[in-house]
Structure formats: structure tokens, C-alpha cells
Amino acid sequence: MAGKPSVIVIGAGSIGVCSAYFLARKGAKVTLLDRGDVCSGSSWGNAGLVVPSHSVPLAAPGVIWQGLRWMLNPQSPFYIKPRLSWDLATWLWRFRAACTEEHVSRASVVLRDVSLKSIELFDILAAKEELDFSYERKGMLLLYATEEGLQAGRHEAGTLRKVGIAASEVDRASLGERMGGVRTNAVGGMYYENEAHLVPSDFVHALANRARSIGVEVRTETEVQGIEMRGRKVAGVKTKAGMLEADEVVLAAGSWSPGVAKALKLRLPIQPAKGYSITYEKPANAPRLPLMLAEAKAAVTPMGNMLRFAGTLELAGMDLSINQRRVDAILLAADRYLPGIRDGLRHVRTWAGLRPTTPDGLALLGRSTAFDNLTIAAGHAMIGISTGPASGLLVSQVVTGEKPFTDIAMLDPQRFT
Ligand SMILES: Cc1cc2nc3c(=O)[nH]c(=O)nc-3n(C[C@H](O)[C@H](O)[C@H](O)COP(=O)(O)OP(=O)(O)OC[C@H]3O[C@@H](n4cnc5c(N)ncnc54)[C@H](O)[C@@H]3O)c2cc1C
Numbered sequence: 001m002a003g004k005p006s007v008i009v010i011g012a013g014s015i016g017v018c019s020a021y022f023l024a025r026k027g028a029k030v031t032l033l034d035r036g037d038v039c040s041g042s043s044w045g046n047a048g049l050v051v052p053s054h055s056v057p058l059a060a061p062g063v064i065w066q067g068l069r070w071m072l073n074p075q076s077p078f079y080i081k082p083r084l085s086w087d088l089a090t091w092l093w094r095f096r097a098a099c100t101e102e103h104v105s106r107a108s109v110v111l112r113d114v115s116l117k118s119i120e121l122f123d124i125l126a127a128k129e130e131l132d133f134s135y136e137r138k139g140m141l142l143l144y145a146t147e148e149g150l151q152a153g154r155h156e157a158g159t160l161r162k163v164g165i166a167a168s169e170v171d172r173a174s175l176g177e178r179m180g181g182v183r184t185n186a187v188g189g190m191y192y193e194n195e196a197h198l199v200p201s202d203f204v205h206a207l208a209n210r211a212r213s214i215g216v217e218v219r220t221e222t223e224v225q226g227i228e229m230r231g232r233k234v235a236g237v238k239t240k241a242g243m244l245e246a247d248e249v250v251l252a253a254g255s256w257s258p259g260v261a262k263a264l265k266l267r268l269p270i271q272p273a274k275g276y277s278i279t280y281e282k283p284a285n286a287p288r289l290p291l292m293l294a295e296a297k298a299a300v301t302p303m304g305n306m307l308r309f310a311g312t313l314e315l316a317g318m319d320l321s322i323n324q325r326r327v328d329a330i331l332l333a334a335d336r337y338l339p340g341i342r343d344g345l346r347h348v349r350t351w352a353g354l355r356p357t358t359p360d361g362l363a364l365l366g367r368s369t370a371f372d373n374l375t376i377a378a379g380h381a382m383i384g385i386s387t388g389p390a391s392g393l394l395v396s397q398v399v400t401g402e403k404p405f406t407d408i409a410m411l412d413p414q415r416f417t
Pocket of ligand 1: 011013015033045048051252253257353354381382384
């Protein structure tokens with residue numbers, strides 16, 4: 001592209017803010033729009049884990065049978081709300097097709113590259129750029145309640161080692177010490193050393209403020225209500241403040257992206273996957289590093305001055321209501337793995353968020369083939385904080401025509417059509 005483009009970024013969550021920041025760093029004139037406040041979507045109350053160890057996509061062999069078993073248990077970490085929905089049916093069909101060893105090994109490489117780049121960028125943003133988001137690199141400990149779970153954990157660690165993600169097993173006797181004195185009933189653990197954690201809302205807000213300081217215009221309470229097309233161009237986005245125009249448009253509206261894309265007659269295969277977090281004031285005896293309760297698929301993150309429990313994955317449509325039974329299931333799992341962990345805790349907030357989830361566990365990131373000036377950056381599922389900075393960098397490279405730092409063919413937004 002000749003000269004520096006003007007760019008509208010739709011959505012000020014982790015992905016939109018990171019995209020706006022890196023675009024501005026490359027000299028683009030960026031307007032960042034959100035229908036609410038900055039970080040008012042899924043990026044707000046999540047578990048704050050930066051996890052190269054999540055480089056195995058959700059769609060993996062065995063997941064479907066496990067999912068069917070969970071469906072029968074109202075306190076399980078997974079649920080699909082039965083409903084007649086063509087989009088859900090095709091999504092599940094594509095998910096099933098992606099549950100192969102071959103897909104897992106190819107996708108893991110892409111996820112690893114993006115995750116490791118993100119860690120590098122988080123280090124820079126926290127240390128050199130001095131953004132304060134309580135970033136800590138202490139690794140992460142997975143706890144297994146059963147021998148069967150530990151066995152599955154060893155298998156997963158083996159898959160990850162093949163793509164260069166280091167993992168070491170921790171025996172039962174050493175678990176408590178690793179956590180800083182926390183009691184556990186786990187039979188064993190797996191330590192991933194290259195992981196980090198942070199306060200996600202602090203990260204997104206701090207980066208949005210830095211983006212503002214380098215020229216990004218951030219417009220909150222500015223919902224994109226429609227999009228005007230002119231041939232193969234997105235001519236402008238309609239907001240209550242009128243039509244806004246730019247050379248380029250980036251769609252980064254998380255779980256709301258398919259709704260926005262409909263105005264362009266594009267179907268994005270993203271299902272909102274609801275999860276919950278329960279945040280407490282951090283007690284003096286909190287674990288010293290983040291934990292994953294492996295079989296329960298729940299996270300326990302000591303972030304900043306908070307202790308956050310998070311988990312469950314519900315395919316229930318665009319529904320942010322809180323199902324207390326599932327929230328309780330997260331807390332009961334914590335009690336099972338970590339007896340006494342919740343004693344005397346002071347509750348701050350219970351929250352629900354929608355992970356934008358694609359059938360094959362990879363984001364949709366790249367140029368649309370239908371429009372010459374549209375880039376899509378959505379569908380980051382359970383790792384949109386973790387992969388945020390690298391995704392933002394990729395968006396800036398795609399929009400400005402630079403070579404992406406890694407091969408993004410597998411992220412092609414058109415791959416399902
Ligand atoms: C319980 C839970 C735990 C999680 N834990 C982790 C974790 O530990 N690590 C991790 O990496 N990820 C985690 N995630 C996933 C992570 O939260 C998401 O992947 C990430 O937030 C997605 O970011 P996003 O920017 O794509 O979407 P969002 O943060 O949802 O942002 C989308 C934005 O678009 C805006 N928007 C929507 N429609 C419009 C419109 N029409 N016009 C303008 N703006 C619009 C919304 O207001 C919103 O601010 C977790 C998620 C949940 C639910």
C-alpha cells in the first residue's frame with residue numbers, strides 16, 4: 001500500500017486494542033471503535049493466563065466422547081444448549097472433522113509460534129514499555145485429581161514437547177511446596193515453565209492508553225450498526241455518530257464478529273462459548289503461581305491483588321446470563337483439588353464472558369477475499385489474551401502489506417468456505 005493507511009478497527013477487546021496499537025506503531029492513522037467501553041467483552045474477566053501450553057487446539061481426538069459424557073452432567077465443565085441452529089449444526093460438524101491427530105500436529109505449530117511471539121511481546125510491553133498490568137512469569141502448574149487424568153496430561157505434554165514447549169512432571173509430594181504451601185489432593189502435576197499471567201483488563205486498558213498516546217483515536221459507546229459496501233470495498237461503517245470511512249477496516253469484535261460480518265454477507269463460523277470467573281481479594285496464603293485443575297478444566301490465577309477462579313465452556317448462543325450451578329461447579333472443583341482454598345475469601349465479582357470459538361481451534365486472521373480492504377481478526381477462543389499481542393502484530397503486518405512473522409495460511413478466514 002502506498003503511504004500510511006487510515007484504519008478503522010471494530011472492537012476494543014484484547015485483539016482490537018493490540019491491532020490498533022501495532023498498526024499505529026507502523027504509522028497508520030487508526031480509529032478504534034467499541035459499542036461499549038474499552039475491554040467490555042470477553043477480555044475483561046478471564047483467567048489472565050498467557051499459555052503457550054494451550055497450543056493443542058480444543059478440537060482433538062477423544063474430545064467428542066468426553067464432551068458427550070459431560071453433556072449428561074449439569075456440573076460438568078462443558079455444555080451445549082440443545083437448539084435448532086444451522087450455524088451451530090455446521091459448527092459442530094466442522095469441529096468433528098477437525099478432531100484428528102494430523103490437525104492437532106499442524107495446528108499446534110501455528111499456535112506455538114503465535115503464543116511464543118506473544119510472550120516475547122508481553123515481555124517488551126511490561127519491561128521496556130513499562131505498562132503496568134501485574135505481569136508475572138512464574139510458569140503454570142497443572143494439577144491432576146486422578147491417575148487417568150495424569151496419564152492424559154503426560155500424553156498432552158508429549159505432544160507439546162514435540163513442538164518445543166517444555167513441560168516437567170511434578171510428583172505428589174512436591175506439589176504443595178511448588179504452590180507456596182497450598183494443600184492439595186492432586187495425585188500429580190505438570191509444570192509448564194514458559195507461562196505467564198496478568199490482569200487482563202489492566203493489560204487491555206494500559207495498551208489502549210498507550211495506543212491513544214501514539215495517536216489512536218479511541219471511540220467508546222460507538223456501535224457499528226451497519227456497513228456500506230462499494231464493489232469490492234468496505235466503503236464505511238455506520239454508527240450513531242454517522243458514517244465513518246477509512247482505507248482499511250479490521251473486524252475484531254470477538255463473539256459479535258459474525259453479527260457484524262452479516263452486513264457484508266459474510267458468514268463467520270464462530271460460536272460464543274460462555275465461561276465464568278469468580279474473583280476474590282487475594283489472601284495471604286494464595287498459590288504463588290497459576291494453577292489449572294486439569295480434569296475440571298478450571299483455572300486458579302493469583303493476579304495482582306485478586307485471586308480468580310475461572311472455567312466452563314457452554315455453547316448456549318449469545319447469552320451472558322449466569323448459571324449459578326455451573327459457577328458452583330467451578331468452586332466445588334477448587335475445593336476438591338485444593339481443600340480449604342476458599343476459607344475466609346472475600347468475594348469481589350462473578351462474571352460471564354463469551355469466548356469467540358471456531359470449529360478447528362484456530363483464529364480467523366487475515367484478509368477477506370471478498371473485500372480488498374477488510375481484515376478479519378476474530379475467533380481466538382480460550383487464548384485471546386495469550387495470543388493478543390502476536391495477533392495484533394500479525395494484523396498490522398497484513399494491513400500494511402508486510403510479510404507476517406509466521407505463516408498464517410492455516411488462519412485463513414475463508415478456510416471453511
Ligand atoms: C472464563 C474465561 C476464561 C478465559 N481465560 C483466558 C485466559 O486465561 N487466557 C486467554 O488468553 N484467554 C482466556 N479467555 C479467552 C479470552 O477472554 C478471549 O479469547 C479474548 O478476550 C477475545 O478477545 P477479543 O478481543 O476477540 O473479544 P472481546 O474481548 O469480546 O472484544 C470484542 C469487543 O467488540 C465489541 N463489539 C461487539 N460488537 C460491536 C459492534 N457492533 N461495534 C463496535 N464494537 C463491538 C465488544 O463490546 C467488545 O469490547 C477466557 C475466556 C473466558 C470466558
